[in-house]
Each structure stands twice: as C-alpha cells, then as structure tokens.
Amino acid sequence: MDYRSTLNLPATNFPMKANLPVREPERLKRWQGTSLSDRILEKRRGAPKWVLHDGPPYANGDIHLGHALNKSLKDILVRYKSMKGFYVKYVPGFDCHGLPIEQKALESLGAKVKEKSPLEIRRLCHQFATKYIGLQSGQFQRLGVGGQWKTPYLTLDPKVEARALRLFRDIVAGGYVYKGFRPVYWDPIFQTALAEAEIEYEEHVSPSIYVRFPCLDPEKNEVLRPHAPINFVIWTTTPWTLPGNLAVCLHPDFTYVVAEVAGGERVVAAEELLQSFCTDAKLGEPKVLAKCKGRDLEGLHCSHPLLEKQSLVILGEHVTLEQGTGCVHTAPGHGAEDFDVCKKYGIEPFQPVDEAGRFTELYPPMQGVQVWEANQTIIGELTARGLLAHVGKITHQYPYSWRSHRPIIVRATEQWFLALEHKGLRQKCLEAIQNSVQWIPKWGEARIYNMVAARPDWCLSRQRAWGMPIPSLHSKGAGKSILALEVIDRFIEYVEKEGTDCWYRRPLEDFLPEGFQCPESGGTEFEKEYDILDVWFDSGATHASILEADPDLASPADLYLEGSDQHRGWFHSSLLASMAGRGRPPYRAVLTHGFLLDEKGEAMSKSKGNVISPLDLMKHMGADVLRLWVASEDYRGDIRASKEIFERVSEAYRRIRNTFRFLLGNLADFDETRAAADGELDEIDRWALARLDQLVERVGQAYEQYEFHRVYHLTHSFCVEMSAAYLDVIKDRLYCSAPADRTRRAAQTAMREMLSALARLLAPIIPFTADEVWEAAYGGGESVHLADFPAPGGRAADEAFLQRWERFAALREIVARKLEEARREKKIGASLEAAVALRVKTPALYEVLALDADLLRQLFIVSSCKVERAPSAAGAETLEEQVEAEIRLADGAKCERCWNWTKEVGQNAEHPALCVRCADVVERLNR
Template identity: 40%
Template sequence: MTDSLTDRDYRDTLFLPATEFPMRGGLPKREPDWIKRWDELKLYEKLRADAKARGAKPWILHDGPPYANGHIHLGTAMNKIVKDIIVRSHQMTGLDASYLPGWDCHGLPIEWKVEEEFRSKGKTKDDVAPGDFRAACRAYAGKWVDVQKAEFRNLGIEGEWDNPYLTMKFESEASIVGEFLRMAMGGTLVRGAKPIMWSPVERTALAEAEVEYHDRKVPVIWVKFPWAGTHLGDGATFPDWVAEAKGASVVIWTTTPWTIPANQAVSYNREISYSIYEVEAVMSEEELGFAPYAKVGERLIIADKLAQSVMDGAKVSKFRPVIAVDPEGLVSLRHPLAQVSAFFDKPIPMLAGDHVTDDAGTGFVHTAPAHGEDDFNVWIASGRKASDIRDIVNPDGAYQHPELPAALQGLDIIRTSGKKRGEQGKANPEVIKLLAESGNLLARGMTTIRDAHSWRSKAPVIRRATPQWFISMDKPGPNGKTLRENALKAIEDTEFFPAVGRNRLQAMVEGRPDWLISRQRNWGVPITIFVNKDGQPHTATLAAEQAEQLNEAIKAAIAQGGVEAWFDTPAEDFLSPLGLDVGDWDKVTDVLDVWFDSGTTHAFALRERGIIDPETGQADLYMEGSDQHRGWFQSSLLESCATRGIAPYKQVLTHGFIVDAEGKKMSKSIGNTIEPQEIQKQYGIEILRIWTASGDYTEDLRISDEIIKGSVETYRKLRNTVRYLLGALDGWSEAEALPRDEMPSLERWVLHRLAELDGQIRAAYNVYDFKRVMALLINFCGVDLSAVYFDIRKDSLYCDPRFDTQSAWDKDTAVFGNRRRAARTVMAAVLERLLTWLAPVMPFTMEEAFLESHLKDRAESVHLLQFAETPEGWKDDVLAARWAKIFTVRRVVTGALEVERREKRIGASLEAAPKVHIADQALIDAFKGESAADIFITSGAELIHTSNGNGGGFTLDDTDGVVVYPEKADGIKCRRSWKYFDPSTADPAFPDITPRDALTVKAWDKVHG
C-alpha cells in the first residue's frame, strides 16, 4: 500500500475480465485440431452412449447419398453442413439423433468417368471385359468415397464415418436386389417398348431425373405429305373437297428432320378447321438470295388459323383458300420419301389426336411412334400394335435397318465422340437433302428449342422405343391400390419444409409416367430376373413358393459376390436346383436405374441397421436440394410405397442452390465459383457454417467475398460476446450463485429474455429455421447483452466487491446488495445457453469456449450437453413490460449523449448528469427502485414529470414525451470507477474515490494486506 492514498494506483483492486480464450479464433489452423480431438475422444460413440443412458428417443435424419465421383463443392458442403446443424441441434434438445453418412456408388456418374479414363488410354468401353470394367468402377468409387469422406469430415460433420453405408457393398447390393424382387413379386413390374429418353452418347435409357433442359439451335422444316387419293365415300357420294384435293399435300412442321424416315402416320385434331390453299405467287430468288421450295399452283392442306404463318415460312407472297377439308376423310397419305425407297412406299394413315393444336406449326403432327410419347400414344389408341412400330435407330443413335436406302444407313443423329460430341450429326442434313430432291420440302429454317440433355454428358438425348422394364404407376398392387394412389396418400401424410414442396412432389407424381427402371449399362445392380420365351419374368410366371426360392438363391449369390455374381454365374446354377430347364429361360442383363438404388437405401441403411422408428417404420427426415423432388425424394417414395405402402419419411426438407452476389448460377466457365477449401484456408469452415445458417437456405443462397466477410464479422461479434462472458466469470463457482428472488430486477429481466429465447430457439431448430436462430442470438448478443446489460453492469463487475466464501467481503460490503454476484450468476446462465445454442452452428468455437469455462467438468465436450432447461419463474412478462418502458427512456438518453460526444462537449457518458423530462408518469414509475444513473451509465440523472421540456432538449421522432437535457455532472472524478461524485461524501481515508469504491478497496485490503 502506498504512503499517500491520493497517489494510490487502484488498478489492482479492479476485477477486470480475465480469460485464456483468445480474441482471434485462428480457425484455419485450429479447426483440424478440434476434429482430431473429437476423433480421439470417439465423440460420436460417446454421443450414442450418452443418449442411450438418458433413454433418449431416437430421431433419424437419413442422409441422401452423394455420388462418389469427384471432390465436394460448395453445394455439397452446404448440404452436409445443414444436415449437421439439424442433427446436432436435435441431439442437444434431448433426442438420440444419429447420423449415418452414405454414398451412391453405381450408375452413369461413375461409369462415365471410368469410360473417360479408358478413352484417355485409347480404349473404348467395348475394348474392356465387362468384369474388368466393373472392377474399375468399384475401385474408382472406393477412391472417391475416401476422398469425400475426409473432405466432409473437415467441415466439422459428426457421424458414423467408420462405417458409412455404400450402395456398392455386397450386402447393400443384395438388399437392393431384394427390394427389386419384392416389388416384382407384387405384380407391378411390366415390360414395354414405348419411347423413352435415350442417350446415344452413353448408349442407355434415361429417366426424367437424369436429364436437364437447355436451349439449342435446330433445323426446322415444313414437309409435304401428298394425299394418296383415297377418301371416305361410298362411290356414289363424294365429299365436296375431293375434286379440289387432287395433287394436294398435307403439310407438317418439325424440328427433328431425322424422324421423318421413321414416320408412320400424320395426326390431326377434330376440333381444328382445315382447308386447301393454293399458292398464287412466291417471293423471287432475287429478293431472297435463294429460290423458295414452294411452287405456284401447288395446293396445300393446312389449319386455317396457321395458314398465314405457314405461307410466310414458305416465302409465299400470295395464296388463296380453295375449300374446307375434313382431314378424317383423307384416310391416308403418301410418305414424302416414297420415291426414294420402297421402304417408305407404304400408306400413311391419318390419326385423330387431342395432342394436336393450332397454336404453332401447321395443325398437323408428323407421327413417328418410335420417337415420341404422343406419337406412340395416338398410334396405340388407334388400335395399332407396338410390334408394328418401325425401329430404325440403333443404340448409338444412328440409322440401322436392312431395308433403309444406302444414303441413310449408319448416319448419326448427334455426334457421340470427339470434340464436337453432342452436336448435330449427319442424319438431319441428309434427310433434308432427300426431301428437297423428292420435291416434298416446302420450307426450311433454323429455330431455338429447349430440349432434354443428358445430365452427365451434356449431350442432347433422343426419344427411342426400345424394350424396357417399368414399374407400373397404375396397375393395382397387393393392397388393391395403384402405386400412384399409394404415393399420393403418402405425400398427404408427410410434412414438408417449405410447405410448397408438397405441391411440387404431388404434381410430379400425379402426372408422371410409369417408372422406367432398366438401363443398358455395365456398372449397376442388375435386374435379377429370368424371362420365359414369352418375355414374362419368373416373378410373374412361377409358383410363388418356387419364385421365392429362386429369389433367395439370387440374393445369396449377390450377398456373397456382389453384382458380379449375377453376370458371372451361369444361369443353370440358379435354375437347375429348382428343376427349371435353362433352355426355357433367358437371364436379363440390364441394370437398374441408379435412382432405384438410392430409393432403396432406407432398407439397408436404416431398417437392416435398426435405426428406424419402430412404430412407423420411417425416418424422421429426408433433406436434400429441391431438385430431388424429381429424384431421391420421389424414387424413395415410390420404392417404399411399392414395397410397404408408406413413405420412408415423416418429413421432407429441401434447400436451394448457391448463386453469386448477382443471383447467377455458379459456373467455372464464367469464373464465379468459390470452393469450400478456399474458404477454409482463408477464413475457416466455421465461417462457411455461419454463412449457411444465417441465410434462408430453403431458397437460393448468394455468396461472394463481401458476403463471406459479413459472416466473418458475425463470427467476431459472437466470439467477443463469449469471450467477455468467460472473462467476467473468471473464478466462478456454483457457490457464488444467487437465487433469482434475491437478484436486482435487471438480472431478472435477463433471465426472462433467456426464457423467451429458449422457447423461440427450440421452436426454430425444430422446424430447421437456422436463420431465425442466428437472428435471435445475434440480436441478443449485440443488443440485449453488449449494448444494454454488459454496458450497464460493467461498473458493478469491475468495481463492486466480489463474492468470496473465504473472506469477510460480503459482510463488509453488504450495503451494495448483490449486484456483482447476481450479475455473474446471470452471466453463467447466459454463457451455458449461448455455448449450447450456438454449438450446432459453431461447433469448433463453442468447444474451445466450453473448455475454458466453468462448465468443462460437466462433460468431455460441449456437444455432450443438452440445451439447458428454463427454471419455472424465469419468464416474467410484467417485469419485461416495465423494463421495456425503462429502455424507451434510455434510448433517448443514449441518443442525446451520443450527440454530446460527437460535438466533444463530453468525453464519456459518466461526465454527464442528464435531466430527463417525461410526460408519461408510467415511464417514470417504471424506474422505481432503480438507479437511473446506473441505467444511463452517467454519474447522475434526474427524471422530471412534465408535459414538455423547456425547449432545446434532445428528442427522438418515434418517442413522444421524452426530452433530454444532457447536463454535465458536478463533483470530482473517481480515480477508480471514473464516476463523478460529491467529494464531501468521500471516506476521509479515500478522498479521491466514491464511498462504494472506498468500501470495496477496504475489503480488498483486508484480504491482500
């Protein structure tokens, strides 16, 4: 102690915050260490054991499997982060929330990459033995599973990484086969040859979920189909138009010239009016630069509404209507290439169809039932057979038929290899040339259409009728209902986030065709059926007992040897033990749609592992991107409804996609991509997690350097709040805790806010609304704590005497009540809740803070805690209403003092002693029992009830009746707390500090000597 009290340095007597928790997180360097710690701790296993010990109710988020073919990107990172936040938050609400990651290991995404690897070595897929090719695919998928597993783990994702589910594990492949056979035994498996989307590049059928739509330029042609001269009439009575129709042609319009050689009909609509039109004049070659194909005098049959647009396209400058025509009476036409080859010299029937419109084109539709869904349907509806459909296009997308003219043989529709892969092949130009030479090309041009492209190769797809396997949507199943009916009922019973997801999935299921499940590929789970000579599967033709015996033998073989067992095992090994003649059966070698694989994951990833709700047989949640309404959500729904009659999930949550700051889709070609590894290296994954949680991820999320910097600032503020609490709680123990009823009302208000937040945050986490969680906590930390509570209580924390069970401090300083003790009690409650509420979003930082806190003895990790329960009595709406009034006044005072500081009339708020004129007595009454000066952080304050001020005071436009006069404080400045006080009230032994500070210093001196 110094000789001169007036010269004493009081800094040692202040209780300033002290913590080892650094101001900077150093996330890029430290995050890997936390992951290593969790692995060494076996945190995931401890989470499961803890939940079991608590008797917690299981809660299951089923992980949709990403493809094992390449590094993760920002979209997949966001997906996994959202899932991790969901699982962690549900675990901390007291549930047993497990997380089993998985991978989709079959199908085109992987097979296509392996093909590229072989092509780089100068080999095509056909040059490689099927078994070797499948082995390469399995190795490729295994490599990327390991790579992605490490990348996902680096995101802080906690889960069963040592035993994930893989669709290519033998037991998984056997389970997929079992699900397929179970579905087939239900009678919904059918075989058909209707047009499906076919990728010539990948040489396989594609489902809707495997295509995307892009604009592309294509040729458009108007083609004449000459009337054959046959018509409806009994020989005595002829329609009026017959005499005028001699030499006339029906005109069609198409953007797929290559389908003309496959034409087998022309369709019309009975509701459309048609007429014969005669060309009277055409534009000159001098005007156009080329000679038009239309000829003066020729007669064309067109829909009346479209006559002008057709003539404009044909460069006809003058034409006249001749007579109305009933197209049904035309009966048949001649193929426009009939003169080229006898292959085309067959009658072309006229078919009525509702799909024909007069919105565009000619009012007639060229009909090639092998290459169009509407074409196929109208062909079958007319009573014709699928077996009569001409198949002239091979799996490579090229013409191949023994009767085709030599000029067309082998011509490709699109290029399937080389630098121009996906561009127009030779078929279109040659067909147009032949049409022109035959005299039946009326006009040609170019247009832009939006057409289907393969999701993988990015090349256009064609429609092609080939024998395929389907799951019928409308054939009654074992329960008497169709798959469509079962699926629509399951959708009604499912909860969707956002709710619009129900409408989207429902519309897709209502209108979808049968599920095309066969693919002509190598790397996939085989369609494990034998078909008899009539093409019927063994599941439909054998007796049920015998069929099941065969099914079990197939599943056992695949469980032992994987999918290779189906391809490598001779058919007789399966059939002979059952007394079946191998000569009567053919083994199917197609593979299943990869969406069927992922649609069955609930069976082997959940059911067979016992992680499923035993009451409903469902997972609690499926969560993926909104594109999965046509993908995984739908395939899982259909498979589960077909085999079990229910959806595999109770809830479906969808997220949007990531776009740049301008809302543009991210693309490497335009250079606006941001990789998760870049963010981790520069800022840390915690920043990416905050960005994910702070936006509305159910919509498209924008990202840019500036947006990420905003997340960095959010992190800084939250970290500083936690750091302040850790420092303020230095030396805290439960012995210091003060009961709520003994606390000042400000502390009780904070407890009320915690009670409010507890309900709000639990509710937001429960509906996956992380944006609300973050908004609530950012506002609480920035406003309620930093700007209000910490600001007001800083003086008490630093300057009031501290609680010490080993000293006489409490007794000697009882005059101050329990402000500091109450504040630290409340701060301990705040810290516990902030650490757990933020842990799902910020697992690294909250773990670091937890291990620096008084809570570290409760568990080995913050993630082993649950959200703290709110004690009864904390919520106090009456008290909150009173403090709302106080804060109304405080806001005006704070605004007035800010002006004073800006104008340099005061340096700090403690230099002021404002007079506050208040019109509403209720606002003044709210301060009863409180120190207005402490609340305002001034050295004095006077509240005056008056209807208005004396003029010139400070006011806020949105707060009537409060006028502040920020006068300067009288007295001297306390050398310990910096408050201004009346020196006449000072303790003679400590004349330079306030009486409160003097008592605190005396108590401090008793302990420290």
C-alpha cells in the first residue's frame, strides 16, 4: 500500500523559481495601482517624522550601478524607519540645470547653435532634462524604490527655483556675496568658469621649460653683488602664462644658492634643487658661489622675459622643493596661489587671455592666438632672446574640463563669490562640522573639515544659459555690477509664476522698483547681466527649497546619504549655503558610502569596459537580487561588483527564498486559530523561537547602526541554520503526525512566527520577495510594507537553555561525523537507518544526557539513540573526549510511512508495514 497520500507534505503555490524579472514589474504595478507609498504614509500619519533628504541625481542618462547602490541604501532605510513607526516621506529629486544637459542640447543643434537665443537653448535643455527625469524615475521605481514618484522635486520647477533664489537673496542680504576679479578654472571650449567639482585630471603632455630671468639690480644685494650678472631661473609647464608673469616667488626659509653652471652663467636656485635642476636642464656640474635665505632676496627685480616690464622677486610659503628650481614663475592672472601672494605685494593681475583662450591686445605679438598654439611660439621667442635655459617634455596630471574633456586654463575674470571669511562663515562651518553633525563613518568629519578649512571662496557664477540667472545689473553710472535686494525680490516674484525664463523674456524695467537708483553712483541707467548660478547652488539650496517648503519634511534633515565624493560636492555646498543663509547646518547626520570597484578592485569606468549596468542586472536577475547584493556589501569602504559576486548573492537569494517556500508549504493548512499555546511547544520549538528572538534583536541593532551587511549575513545564516538543524528535524512531526496533532501544530506555530518575522526583517532589503511571501502567507490583504518591524524579547531564552542547546549542536556534529564514516563503509545510507549509541565517559554528563536520549534521537534524525556509561576517561575536557558515538544498523524494520526503523513495525495487522504511531495515524485518518 502507498502511504504517501496519508502524509502532510508541503503544499504551496509559492514558486521555487523566482522569475523576478517578470514578477517584480507585475507587483510594482499593483503597488502603484493601490498607491502603496501613500498608504504607508497614511498609516504613520501623526507619528514622529524621520527625514531622509534625497541628493538629486543629475538627470542626463540611464541610471548606473552607483545610482542603484545609493537609492537602494536609501530605500532600505526608508522602509525600515517606516516599519519602525516613523512618518517617512521620501521625496526623490532631480538636478536639472547645468552644463552636461546644456552640452547635450547644444550638440543636438550642431552648427545652428549660434542662431539660437538663450531662451531657445533653455527650452531645449528643459526638454532634455524632462526626458531623462522620466527615464530615471521609471528605472528607480523598477528597483523597488518607494516614495513620492508622482511628485518628485525638480530644480527646474519655478516654485523650487523661487525658494532657492530666496535663499540666495538671504545670503546676499547677509553680505556674503561679492564680485571679484579672481583666477578661476576656465573652460575655453564652453567659455565658462568651472567649479572645482567640474574638473577632472588627465594625463597630459606639456612642455617643460627653464627660463632665465636676468636680475636687473644685483648690486642692491650683498650676496649677489660680487657675482653679477645673475639670472633667476624658473621652471614652468605652461609657457603661455609667461606673458602674464609679474613676479618670481621664493620661499622665505629655503636656502638659495648662486651657482656657476655651464658656460660660466650664474644662476639662483634653491640649494636642494640645484643638482636635479642642473641635471634636468643639462647645465653641467654647478659650482656654488654663495648662499642665502630666500627672504634675503626679496624685493629684487628681474626683467620680464617677453614684455617691457619688470618681474618682482617676492616670497611665498606655497613654494615647494618638489620640482623646478625653487624660484616660481608667478602670474597672478593665471593661478589662485599666484593671485593671493601678489595681492600681498599690491601687484594687480595682468590677464591677456580672452574667454576663448586666445591672447588679447594686451599681448600684441600673439593677439588672437590660442594659448596652446602659442606655447611653441613663446618658446621660440625665449630662445631668440637667449632666455631659454632648457626645453623638454613632461607627462603629468593636468586639469581637464569634465564636460569638454579638454584641458582647462586658469584665468582671472570677474565672478560672483561667496565670501568664506565674511562674518566668520568658514569658522562657523568648521564648528558645525565638529559639533552639530554626526558623520557616519566618523572619518567623514576629518575629510570635510579639511576641505572646508582649505577651500577658496565659492565661485557662484557661470557664463552659461541653462541655470538660474543671477539678477545682477550693470550700472552704467558706476561702471560695474550691482546685486540689489529689491531687484532680486522683484525677480523672484516673476520666477514663482513664470520660472527663471522671465529674466530673459521680460524687459529690464519689470525688475526695477519705482525710482530705483544705483546705490553707488545714484545713476538710473542699467543693463541686465546674464551670468547664472553654479548648479551646485541649486542642489546646495534644497534644504531650503524642498525641506522647508513641505510640512511633512523638515530642515535640518535627519540624514543625507550619498557617496563619499559628496564631501566635496553636495554635503559641502549644502553646508555652506545653509550656514550662510540660515546659520545652521542642513542635516543632523551624514552617511556616506564608498565607490564601486570591479573584481580586481579597480574603479569602474566606461574606458576600462568593466561597467555593470543595473538595468541588465534587473533584467536578468531581478531588483531584489541587486538589492540583496547592495545589502551584502559593507558600503563604508569600497564596494565590489563582479559576475562571481552576483552569482554568490543569487545563491543566497535562492536559499532565503527556499526557506520561505518550505515554511509556506508546511503552513498551508495552518492559521492563527490553530496555533499552539506556549506550553504546548516542544523544547526544540522553543529553541528555534529563542534563536529567532536573537536574530530579531541582532538584525534590529544592525539596521539601527546602518550595517545592512550584518542583516544580510545574519538572516542568511539563520536560514541555513534552521534548514539544517530545525526544519529538517521537525519534518517527522510535520509530515507524519495527524494533521491536527498537537505537536504538529506546535511546530507550525513556531514556523509561522519564523515566517512572519523573517519576511518583515527582510522587507526593507528585498521588498518584492518579502511582499510575495506575505501575500502567500496572509492572502492579498495588507502589504508587508505596512507591517510593523518585529520587536525582540517575546521568546528570549536564558543562558542555561542556550548553552544546553549548544551542547546538543556539538553532539550533533560528533554523531554526524560518525554517520558519515558509517556511510563510507556502506553500513548505512539515510541516517534513519542508523542506531546511535553515545558512550559517555563522564558520570555527570551521563546523568544529564541520559534524560535526553529521545530528544537526541530526533535531533540526529536516526531511528534510535541510546546513552550509555563508559569507563571514565581521565582528563577528558572537550565534549569530543567525553563522548564517543557508535553507529549500528538500526534494529527492526523500516516503517513504510515514516521511514523510521523500529521493532514495532508489523504490530498492527491492518498495516503490517507501519510502525505503531503511523498505523494509528492512518487508522484515524480512515475513520
């Protein structure tokens, strides 16, 4: 007779094969259709707010794996905090203005660019941004990221622009904004100033030249006088900046020497660099004639190498002994440090290069020539004048524009700046960094602190079309730019209604209050200026434009969460804007993650061809596997991604999924009304629940500490442990008992708790699968994402109980090894064919174990287990030394139903192939 049908085998529709690429989008549609995100919010209305402010990604293409990582981490937290009972409204944002989009728009225009007005270009940019916002929004939602996707925040939204501009107005009102002539990074292709964040360094071959600066007045200096004539020698890799030279800078504390080199020439150079410089410049073996400190040479004059000017010998702490001669060519129009040091000497910058990188009439010999092309000519000119000591080539890192991918130049221009020293802003920022913000990991503090401490004033203006105009006016009377609060206010009024296009569209008069006069000259003739704000201001202002504007949000936010590059980027700009405009930081805590690396630990880049697309991953493995990977990695350091890693994560996913499936299958005929009371649970059920309680406790802590990789390892290991130790052991009860048998219901009760807790513990990480499980377990009612996060404590066990079970686990290993031995000797196959004898060599231990013989039999999944006394072994300490396991073939016969071996088989005449228990169950089923 076939007794299989009398068994309670698992039954579930929950498929083993996840088929996530197909099933996730279906579930997503249902979530969207039923406004799940809104319902989650509704459920927590009135609860304490928890605000995670989304750093807006730049909307200019498909999302990449870094986006997926960042948004997954945010979503995990948002879901976790919601389940913990907080009111968490997640408003995703998009950064819409800026050069990358403008560039794309211009590319599409081709040669017609020149015919287009700023308004037309802006309209195109708007279209591009809108297109990519839609694209990215869909991709993020596909990832399972919940939130206000119907109403994301856009930095191009007129309301958002108006609020950002109001913050700008407050900063202007605070007196922080000034117009200055300063060297800035300049992209000659796009003809705009660049922020530090818009620069990347690339390998670049530059000329490496040594140039003589003949000293004009050596007789004024005691050290030089006896050795005249003397040349200061400078080293530079940018010959084109030589027309802008106004000084030669020495370090006050370095030792400089007068040395005689090849041809009897006498030069000045830093002592430490003399040898290397003479070797490099092929000047032979130098002979030192005199020595002095840099400060002794201050104030001497050299002749300018190219113009009828003089170059002053000055001192600066920034001079180093790394390369060159220790005498630094200084062109205040072409370098920030040069500018600063010259300022101390009252030297005004000389800047003969126009916005396209061509020389102007200020350097007539090369007017109209591109600086890069000018290099060679200048070298020729120097040679002709006998000033070139040596020319070579050098390959080094040189700043490139992140958009034009061409080398940039540094040129002094008129720009709007945010003054870091005004009202002690820098100091206030530094104090806020140390005292008011929690940095996670903690080293982020030192990182951003050093950056803020060292950064120059923030260059706020750009000469572009796609951004928020700075409503400054050129006052004809004063002959300069003015930024008037009244004008800004008027501008904002229009922006609110019409967007920032109004600056281009409306006549100047619209922005001028009645009787407006230039505060400097009293004049009334103005022209609009068309610089725009650095996009970093747009995003740096979102604490005001977004958080302050929505009563469901708040500023400061509880958390900003971005990659560690944002210490220089968004965290930085947000901090400065908020400190200047509001006097407080925009966030309470800042969490950073590392960067993606490939399997070799190298950065991912298109050029290396090692990029992995999140869209491909979702298409082939599903969002949950991708998210499980995110959770599995300790994101505080670098994050690895490779084929093998995703294969490993997929394995883990399958293990978790199968555990859910097994639980569901065995709970098919169970509901809460059939749950066993605590007193009815077997000891092993209580053990399993105690382990579950531990898991809940530890996972909760891990979430609280943002250590999602611990959540992953903890839950995955729990599934593994339970599969092997608990779920395997209780199969006999589950399958073979009568369906309503109390011990079976007890096991199901434990499994139900396990299922419920596990699904909720994992819901933030694998939202699709957890929800699928929840639906399979409880029907199509509430989503798991509306449930509360499990709380520990309900089934906590005392130490003695846990220790008792640790010993059982150790015994299980001992027995398992012996069973394996018996298997190898072909004595047994399945463990139920075995009978175990535990020979215990310690009387005390024997007394304890003897009482648990039947429990051990179950744990070992064998047909019988005897605990016997053995001659005591001296000095036996480990369990292994105290207990010896013997394996024999079990007595009796195999029950055809439960496969246990017992002498009872055959006692029931009706069911001669069954053991007593099974015969009994079958008879009752038949009744």
